[in-house]
């Protein structure tokens with residue numbers, strides 16, 4: 001399994017893109033930095049986009065991807081919960097802000113909406129996908145993705161602390177999880193449902209207590225202005241827990 005980080009930050013700039021990873025060139029998890037990462041041919045090769053929740057930094061490239069595929073005569077499956085479905089069709093792809101590619105062209109729509117149910121596993125090709133609720137300011141779903149060789153990762157999307165129920169459902173080799181801000185913002189994180197290195201450490205300890213091991217960790221959704229301090233605080237967590245923590249960046253590829 002090859003994991004490419006399209007966006008590893010929570011805001012966009014010349015050097016940073018918003019959330020998203022691409023698995024083996026065919027599955028996209030979130031669409032914050034998708035179209036600016038992939039060539040048109042690579043966009044044509046995507047089989048599905050799985051969205052964790054409806055926040056702009058995770059769904060913004062769905063309209064752009066839709067237009068590229070529409071003009072190329074292609075189509076793609078979009079998977080998400082009920083709330084992202086509602087928000088996408090009400091606001092982004094409402095034929096007002098941008099064409100509704102869920103209905104265009106009428107005979108073969110470019111975007112096919114698949115509404116997922118929490119904890120109901122489904123397959124995309126050789127991949128098994130388990131949607132697992134996480135704790136964010138709006139309903140949000142992480143995805144456990146397992147390939148045909150049994151390699152697995154959990155992409156949490158945006159989440160705050162309190163992941164014990166989530167941990168019960170998963171045993172991945174790699175955990176891709178947000179670490180939005182530094183520990184100075186821990187109270188902000190608890191209240192607004194985001195992680196800091198300290199909050200992540202507490203969640204990893206609860207994972208280890210429950211599962212008896214720790215997966216490799218990749219940190220994403222970082223606030224670019226806090227990057228140097230985040231790097232240092234995440235390195236401390238890695239040392240204290242004796243776990244590999246990769247601080248992701250745009251274009252990084254990891255193999256599982």
Ligand SMILES: [Zn+2]
Pocket residue numbers: 053055136158
């Ligand atoms: Zn969010």
Ligand SMILES: [Zn+2]
Pocket residue numbers: 010019055057058158221
């Ligand atoms: Zn976000």
